[in-house]
Amino acid sequence: MKRRHLLLGGAAAAAGVAWWKKPVDRGAPYDEHFRALNAELKAHGSMQPTLLIDLDRLDRNIDRVATTLRDAGKAWRIVEKSLPSQKLIDYIARRANTKRLMSFHRPFLNHDAEFFPDFDVLMGKPLPVRAAQAFYAQLKPGGFDPTRQLQWLIDTPQRLSEYLQLAQGLGTKLRVNIEIDVGLHRGGVGDNATLGALLDSIAANPRQLEFAGFMGYDAHVGMGVPSILGSSRELLDKAMAIYAGFVDFARGRYAPLWHENLTLNAGGSPSYSLHPFEKISNDISTGTALLKPSHYDLDSLRAHEPAAWIATPVLKKTGPIRLPALDDKSRILSWWDPNQRETFFIYGGWWRADYESPQGLQFNDLFGHSANQEIVNASPATGLEVGDHIFLRPQICESVLLEFGDLAILRGGKIVDRWPVFGAEA
């Protein structure tokens, strides 16, 4: 073959490959669910970025967790940081018939004490001792009694000695739950020598310290590690073998501290549905699974339904993408990609969230982000107009739920209430 033919053949092949890579039109209008929601929001919404909670879906998710844990004989501890609203937590606690919370943030802990005066609260992370001190300083007189209802989380002998001093200074007793490392490797006690040092100190100071149990968080069990490292069941078995080792050590060597009412906490949304397979824990934390943001599209949560969305109005519709400086030369971009043939600017944006509806919405890297008026490109097939809403699915719950003011509560696809979220200060 002649050299010229070879070159032509090569160019044709390259063009073929490039054409094969040309984006297809991914746009489609709202499905019936989001079409109706858009109509509801246009009639009764606030026409600003809004966090929606669908109570019908939430109910089914609550029932899934409640039934699973009840059948396994384990208590459910609601993760407050993932559902940071008094009314939301209250709604879940009543339906699930639980009065246990896990808290992660000092101001929220003071809210918990005020709003849920008859709950048991376990800390999900070890707070700096001065934050613990601030909790007591801010505690409003009322029903909540920290000496009976609050479990501080302790991870090291150093922190325990700081908390001991706090207890001495306050003239009170602190309940101590010990964080153990069951394989996640996010800190916590990793060996019996350290655990022994902690339990020695608790046993030596009965007027200031009381042993309340263990907390062994195991997100790695359901979050998925490369399958070569083990199945979820294998990882659960490994984690609970470590847990059992600490339980045996404490029960065997510190029998006077051991009793039936200790909190042996485990879990997290990724792993809660696996805990019926073990008999060591008695208290399982779960929060995010109730709203199932997109980072929780996990095998272990396949039965759960997304129950939270961000809705925000389209402010502007400006046609095919036009980039600053490129101006009309931008046309090549919308010629190449049908999903850039329409451009919208929305109210707010740049959230930790993924576009959900209508179908085929995409961010434009070349234009860049804005938290004020984010750009969204799409195909004309979406049928979106100014005043319609774009729906996004949060990637996680904590922090995202706090960004929109009151939660808009849906029942039967209608806004039926607005529930305030926790404030940053107590």
Ligand SMILES: Cc1ncc(COP(=O)(O)O)c(C=O)c1O
């Ligand atoms: C100690 C602990 N337990 C449980 C959870 C699970 O929370 P969720 O169910 O909201 O994922 C977390 C999440 O960070 C955690 O840190």
